[in-house]
Amino acid sequence: MAKVIIGIHGLKNKVSKDLLEDWWRKSIIEGLSDNLNIKDCTPKFEMVYWADILNDKPLDPNVSDKNSPLYNNEPYLPKDISFIPEKNPIRKRLMNYFGEKIDSVLLNDDLTNNYQLITNKVMHTYFEDMAVYYSDAKIRNDIRQRLADTIKKHKKDDIMILSHSMGTMIAYEVLTHLVPEVKINTFVTMGSPLAFPLIKARIGRELNITEKKNLVLRTPENVTNAWYNFSDITDKVAFNYVLSNDYIENKKNVSVTDFEVFNDYKASKRNPHKSYGYLRTHEVSRVIWQFAQKRRNPLFYSIIATYKKTLQRLKDFIKK
Numbered sequence: 001m002a003k004v005i006i007g008i009h010g011l012k013n014k015v016s017k018d019l020l021e022d023w024w025r026k027s028i029i030e031g032l033s034d035n036l037n038i039k040d041c042t043p044k045f046e047m048v049y050w051a052d053i054l055n056d057k058p059l060d061p062n063v064s065d066k067n068s069p070l071y072n073n074e075p076y077l078p079k080d081i082s083f084i085p086e087k088n089p090i091r092k093r094l095m096n097y098f099g100e101k102i103d104s105v106l107l108n109d110d111l112t113n114n115y116q117l118i119t120n121k122v123m124h125t126y127f128e129d130m131a132v133y134y135s136d137a138k139i140r141n142d143i144r145q146r147l148a149d150t151i152k153k154h155k156k157d158d159i160m161i162l163s164h165s166m167g168t169m170i171a172y173e174v175l176t177h178l179v180p181e182v183k184i185n186t187f188v189t190m191g192s193p194l195a196f197p198l199i200k201a202r203i204g205r206e207l208n209i210t211e212k213k214n215l216v217l218r219t220p221e222n223v224t225n226a227w228y229n230f231s232d233i234t235d236k237v238a239f240n241y242v243l244s245n246d247y248i249e250n251k252k253n254v255s256v257t258d259f260e261v262f263n264d265y266k267a268s269k270r271n272p273h274k275s276y277g278y279l280r281t282h283e284v285s286r287v288i289w290q291f292a293q294k295r296r297n298p299l300f301y302s303i304i305a306t307y308k309k310t311l312q313r314l315k316d317f318i319k320k
Helices: 017-036 090-105 118-126 130-133 139-152 167-180 197-206 275-279 283-291 300-319
Strands: 004-007 044-047 158-164 185-190 223-231 256-260
Touching: 004 283, 017 044, 017 275, 017 283, 044 130, 044 139, 090 118, 130 139, 130 167, 139 167, 158 167, 158 275, 158 283, 167 185, 185 275, 185 283, 223 283, 256 300
Parallel strands: 004 044, 004 158, 158 185, 185 223, 223 256
Antiparallel strands: none
16 A cells, blocks of 8 residues: 655645645655654655636746736745744733634524624635635535545555645545545644634534534544644634644544644745645654654654754754
8 A cells, every 4th residue: 555645735826736746845855854854755745736726827936026916925945044933822822712712702503603794804814715615616616626536546545634724624624525435544734724613614514513502523534543733823824723622533533633833934024824834844744754654653753853953952062
């Protein structure tokens, strides 16, 4: 049985499929090298690309006019070695508090929107593609089908789904409704909006859940080994960054494991939602390596990485 990683991107227009796939692969390889001192050993990687369904032309790296709709202001860039993760204890406490309350504020008992004007504005400000996705059945079906077809093509393989942003909710829906018969070893979500009340309500309605008290969502039943969720708490798309409070384990006892990570992506300014930054975090690198090798638990690699960093700091201190 061969191993394959299937990636699905998120919100907004993208560069061409081939280039985006190449940049995701470079980010993965960079993370494995920097975090685990491992050369590229990843299995086959295939990108499910759907930006062309919503956009006539892809972003073009050769366009220098910043006012052009095809200008790409956030290309793949290697990690900035001067990046220092910030601690946000106050923000984290606030997000934990509001994350617990947001369902009761924004959802009525019948799963309709409370304060619909506010939720619609949020959707169109941060999730415009998502608004189109939910309002146009043909577009929604076309996007879903691309991922479903790719998964079915690899149904005899050992599969990891590597999803980002809006791609996480597309992946969740496809695994639940379109390919429930295909086993998925590892489901990875990065910068996910899956805990947003409006999205949970829509998922619930598709599952024929009509009341908030019955809104029990779970890990897709075809996920057999693990569901890992990675969030930077400064990522606005992943505002409610803990999914384990919203999705219970499936019948195989697979539940969400949440990781708080630091997304280091920076072009003209830092973007804690960018896929390239998520893909090269220590935590994502460990999970990819674990899947690729079927070896020790990711915690093992965390210990090794910490040991190497401590040793290097000691050597630097001695040199001084």
